[in-house]
Amino acid sequence: MFERLPLPSQFDRIIVTGTTVVALVGLPILIVLLVLLTAGQISGAELVFWMASAVIVAGALGAVLVPNVVHAALALVATLLGVAAIFLLLATEFIALVQVLVYGGGVVILLLFGLMLTNAADDPVVTDGSQKPFAALVGVLLIGIFAAAALDAEWAGDVANIVPFELFGERLFRDFLVPVIVVAILLDIALTGAFVNARRERVEEPAADEEVRA
Amino acid sequence: MSMEQAWVLPAIPAALFVIIALFNPLIPRRGDFLAVLGMAAVVALVGVILVDFTSAFHDGHFEPVAGENAFSFNWITIGQDFFTIEFSTYVDPITMVMLVVVSFVALMVLVYSVGYMHGEARYGWYFAALSFFVASMLTLVLSGNLIMLYFAWEGVGVASFLLIGFYWERQSAAEAAKKAFITTRIGDVGLLIGIILLWRATGTFDIQQIIAAAQGGEIGETYLTVAMLFLFAGAAGKSAQFPLHVWLPDAMEGPTPVSALIHAATMVVAGVYLVARFSPVFAEVLVARDVVLYTGLITALMAATMGLVSNDIKRVLAYSTVSQLGFMFVALGVGAVTAAMFHLFTHAFFKSLLFLGSGSVIHATHEQEVEELGGLWRKMPVTAATFGIASLALAGIPIFAGFWSKDEILRALFDGGETGAFVVLLATAVLTAIYTTRLFVLTFAGEPRNRQAYDHAHESPLIMAAPLVILATLATVAGFFAIDEVGRALGFAGGIGELVYLEEPHHFSVDWALAGTATAGAVGGVIIGWIFWRGRAERAIAARDWDPALHQLLVNRYYMDNLYQGIINRAIMGLGGVIAWFDKRVVNETGVDGGAQSIGYMGLRLKFLQTGKIPNYALAMAAGVVGLALLAFSS
Amino acid sequence: MIPLENFLLLSAVLFGIGFYGVLARRSAILILISVELMLAGVSINFVAFASYLDPEAFSGLIFALFVITVAAAEVGLALGIVLRIFRERRTANVDAIDELKW
Numbered sequence: 001m002f003e004r005l006p007l008p009s010q011f012d013r014i015i016v017t018g019t020t021v022v023a024l025v026g027l028p029i030l031i032v033l034l035v036l037l038t039a040g041q042i043s044g045a046e047l048v049f050w051m052a053s054a055v056i057v058a059g060a061l062g063a064v065l066v067p068n069v070v071h072a073a074l075a076l077v078a079t080l081l082g083v084a085a086i087f088l089l090l091a092t093e094f095i096a097l098v099q100v101l102v103y104g105g106g107v108v109i110l111l112l113f114g115l116m117l118t119n120a121a122d123d124p125v126v127t128d129g130s131q132k133p134f135a136a137l138v139g140v141l142l143i144g145i146f147a148a149a150a151l152d153a154e155w156a157g158d159v160a161n162i163v164p165f166e167l168f169g170e171r172l173f174r175d176f177l178v179p180v181i182v183v184a185i186l187l188d189i190a191l192t193g194a195f196v197n198a199r200r201e202r203v204e205e206p207a208a209d210e211e212v213r214a
Numbered sequence: 215m216s217m218e219q220a221w222v223l224p225a226i227p228a229a230l231f232v233i234i235a236l237f238n239p240l241i242p243r244r245g246d247f248l249a250v251l252g253m254a255a256v257v258a259l260v261g262v263i264l265v266d267f268t269s270a271f272h273d274g275h276f277e278p279v280a281g282e283n284a285f286s287f288n289w290i291t292i293g294q295d296f297f298t299i300e301f302s303t304y305v306d307p308i309t310m311v312m313l314v315v316v317s318f319v320a321l322m323v324l325v326y327s328v329g330y331m332h333g334e335a336r337y338g339w340y341f342a343a344l345s346f347f348v349a350s351m352l353t354l355v356l357s358g359n360l361i362m363l364y365f366a367w368e369g370v371g372v373a374s375f376l377l378i379g380f381y382w383e384r385q386s387a388a389e390a391a392k393k394a395f396i397t398t399r400i401g402d403v404g405l406l407i408g409i410i411l412l413w414r415a416t417g418t419f420d421i422q423q424i425i426a427a428a429q430g431g432e433i434g435e436t437y438l439t440v441a442m443l444f445l446f447a448g449a450a451g452k453s454a455q456f457p458l459h460v461w462l463p464d465a466m467e468g469p470t471p472v473s474a475l476i477h478a479a480t481m482v483v484a485g486v487y488l489v490a491r492f493s494p495v496f497a498e499v500l501v502a503r504d505v506v507l508y509t510g511l512i513t514a515l516m517a518a519t520m521g522l523v524s525n526d527i528k529r530v531l532a533y534s535t536v537s538q539l540g541f542m543f544v545a546l547g548v549g550a551v552t553a554a555m556f557h558l559f560t561h562a563f564f565k566s567l568l569f570l571g572s573g574s575v576i577h578a579t580h581e582q583e584v585e586e587l588g589g590l591w592r593k594m595p596v597t598a599a600t601f602g603i604a605s606l607a608l609a610g611i612p613i614f615a616g617f618w619s620k621d622e623i624l625r626a627l628f629d630g631g632e633t634g635a636f637v638v639l640l641a642t643a644v645l646t647a648i649y650t651t652r653l654f655v656l657t658f659a660g661e662p663r664n665r666q667a668y669d670h671a672h673e674s675p676l677i678m679a680a681p682l683v684i685l686a687t688l689a690t691v692a693g694f695f696a697i698d699e700v701g702r703a704l705g706f707a708g709g710i711g712e713l714v715y716l717e718e719p720h721h722f723s724v725d726w727a728l729a730g731t732a733t734a735g736a737v738g739g740v741i742i743g744w745i746f747w748r749g750r751a752e753r754a755i756a757a758r759d760w761d762p763a764l765h766q767l768l769v770n771r772y773y774m775d776n777l778y779q780g781i782i783n784r785a786i787m788g789l790g791g792v793i794a795w796f797d798k799r800v801v802n803e804t805g806v807d808g809g810a811q812s813i814g815y816m817g818l819r820l821k822f823l824q825t826g827k828i829p830n831y832a833l834a835m836a837a838g839v840v841g842l843a844l845l846a847f848s849s
Numbered sequence: 850m851i852p853l854e855n856f857l858l859l860s861a862v863l864f865g866i867g868f869y870g871v872l873a874r875r876s877a878i879l880i881l882i883s884v885e886l887m888l889a890g891v892s893i894n895f896v897a898f899a900s901y902l903d904p905e906a907f908s909g910l911i912f913a914l915f916v917i918t919v920a921a922a923e924v925g926l927a928l929g930i931v932l933r934i935f936r937e938r939r940t941a942n943v944d945a946i947d948e949l950k951w
Contacts, residue, residue, distance in 0.1 A: 083893060
């Protein structure tokens with residue numbers, strides 16, 4: 001049964017690679033952080049933040065750097081989980097839950113299906129474009145600009161506030177009811193469109209074709 | 215129908231123009247009867263207006279109830295009060311004389327044309343164009359402001375162009391039409407400049423207001439002189455005065471009735487009308503008036519000498535017209551508006567009669583070289599008689615119309631102290647008598663020189679003969695309108711001197727010494743003409759060979775056409791060549807094509823930026839975002 | 850406490866990496882993955898701002914929710930398009946899709 005899927009052999013490699021990455025990058029960081037924590041230099045929240053950050057950055061780099069598309073998709077999952085952790089850290093459990101459910105459960109699966117349907121198994125490695133150096137330069141410059149902007153400003157708040165669940169729901173479905181409905185319609189249309197687009201036309205109807213031309 | 219409603223007059227032929235021009239294939243007889251009937255209606259309405267007009271006289275002065283002789287509404291307003299163009303008509307004695315002349319001669323010519331143009335291709339178009347001309351001409355004489363006058367002025371120019379070029383299949387006709395249009399256009403530009411100058415000085419286009427402003431001394435004298443000279447340039451162009459007279463002889467390429475109407479009786483006197491209309495202003499600037507006087511004098515003499523040697527029956531008449539217009543300008547040049555308008559009035563009848571008579575001859579013989587005619591009085595007694603009457607009128611023989619008006623002009627010169635001009639004009643009058651006699655004798659008297667043409671000749675049909683007879687009657691009696699008793703008998707305050715005057719009513723009287731001199735000159739001229747051309751051919755040849763150089767000069771029209779052609783060939787064509795080179799090489803090839811080519815070349819090179827690959831575009835966008843962000847940070 | 854700047858820097862890094870991916874990758878699916886990274890960066894930004902600076906209204910959270918929703922719609926639709934293209938030309942390589950040029 002497992003032979004039929006393209007995944008098992010790759011699973012092995014993923015497990016091996018992932019473990020290696022965690023061992024080489026994650027463990028030293030974890031050790032350093034734990035030492036700092038025990039020394040009272042950082043709080044537990046900060047520990048979680050740095051851990052999550054490490055996962056996010058490593059996952060993001062993996063997603064954009066690894067040649068194998070399946071590996072990239074799995075690296076994306078790691079990043080998204082890290083983001084969910086960040087959301088939890090910011091005391092917004094609901095967003096974190098949605099993040100995990102929608103991304104982890106929906107989007108990534110969709111992407112994997114896409115990979116499979118575009119014969120990713122036959123040609124899993126797609127070399128990157130020739131404008132890589134420029135892309136790297138632009139990416140670094142963007143990060144620099146955003147960082148400069150973030151560090152340049154004086155931010156008023158310094159504490160992450162907890163948002164009560166009930167308050168959030170009230171605000172979402174009372175004050176933002178119309179946008180929610182609009183977004184729901186958008187989602188509906190998008191998915192219908194996706195379906196129509198991706199569907200295989202069974203028969204070309206010549207009569208309709210003629211009409212369009214006329 | 216009163217003077218206020220005079221705007222109806224041009225409306226009738228204007229409507230007929232549209233109807234006949236568009237629908238003449240659908241109308242029986244191509245609509246000629248419409249044109250004739252419409253014109254008859256106009257004549258009738260002019261008669262009605264004339265009655266209203268006479269009632270506006272009080273103690274011999276034209277004093278209509280305020281505004282009753284004017285009609286106006288705002289046509290175009292630009293800004294609050296920057297610029298208002300009115301549609302306005304204004305009726306005064308000068309207008310009235312013009313209305314009578316234009317409408318009556320036009321009716322005669324239209325009736326005559328029914329016979330003359332019979333069987334022509336574009337028969338309907340002919341009547342449409344004539345209606346258009348009449349509409350323009352009536353608008354011209356009725357208009358109370360300069361803008362409307364200018365429109366009508368150009369309208370008659372266009373009509374003249376269309377009708378001179380009526381036989382446009384003929385190269386010479388097409389060229390003559392072009393020549394007439396362009397030559398008069400030179401004057402028209404002057405007129406437009408004059409109008410603009412007057413508007414700048416007074417802020418109005420209304421003729422009466424401008425005259426009042428000029429008389430009130432509101433305009434500087436030099437400025438006014440310049441403006442008047444420009445105005446006169448327009449008048450000189452339209453009235454074929456030296457040095458713009460060259461177009462009128464060539465305009466004889468048009469159908470003969472057209473020559474009778476446009477190039478003898480009506481359009482060419484538009485210049486006289488314009489100067490007469492502005493005569494109070496010319497009286498303020500005597501330098502400009504002297505220019506009018508001497509221009510008229512030169513033209514009168516020059517044209518008369520040229521008429522002496524021309525062998526084309528219509529060209530002789532054309533030179534005669536130019537010469538007689540010179541007479542009118544001479545009168546205006548000494549401020550004798552009455553004399554000028556009177557001569558205009560009589561001249562219109564006898565000159566249109568001469569043209570119509572020559573038209574009958576051409577119609578009958580298909581020949582217009584006098585060398586090929588002769589002895590026609592036996593075949594065409596009515597034409598010969600009426601032509602003879604008109605010739606006598608033109609020569610200035612007493613009783614006939616031309617005598618009275620020419621005498622008025624000579625007298626005005628004499629009284630004005632312009633003795634030199636008087637002598638020249640008297641000599642011109644003698645020359646007039648000579649060439650008129652020559653023309654008549656060569657055409658109608660003697661033995662036929664071309665037997666074929668003579669045999670072919672026949673008397674004109676009634677529809678052509680009737681206008682001749684009517685006009686001949688008028689050419690005989692029109693002069694009597696000058697006499698106060700005749701005027702009163704017709705219901706006017708007095709003779710034409712009572713109607714048209716600048717300052718004081720001019721009561722007609724005969725200075726017997728002057729009249730005797732003029733009559734002696736005219737009779738002498740007739741006798742000279744008779745001796746030289748009625749007798750044996752040797753005499754005519756002797757006259758020609760008397761001074762071959764002079765004869766050559768006259769035959770070649772003082773080489774003025776050659777001079778103009780030379781100027782056009784050398785200066786204008788040369789300048790045109792330079793401009794054409796500049797336009798071709800610099801503007802077109804360097805500017806337009808060069809710009810397009812450099813853009814095209816750039817496109818050819820730069821199109822490779824469009825790779826079609828979305829990541830490239832995204833990179834460019836990102837680079838732009840980064841650039842903008844850096845720009846925002848650096849500032 | 851963790852200062853706000855940390856979250857902002859994290860989001861900037863995530864966004865920049867995602868942008869790099871969008872520009873550098875050739876596979877349409879991988880570009881989509883990179884876009885998801887960018888959206889995640891933006892979401893972090895929203896949520897961080899909302900909980901640090903806007904404790905009463907916390908509009909940022911709602912925007913983060915919308916971002917997730919729209920991202921889901923976008924992925925669905927984009928995948929549809931990618932599949933379509935793939936069926937037409939047997940490839941999902943965006944560099945091969947360059948008809949829209951000179």
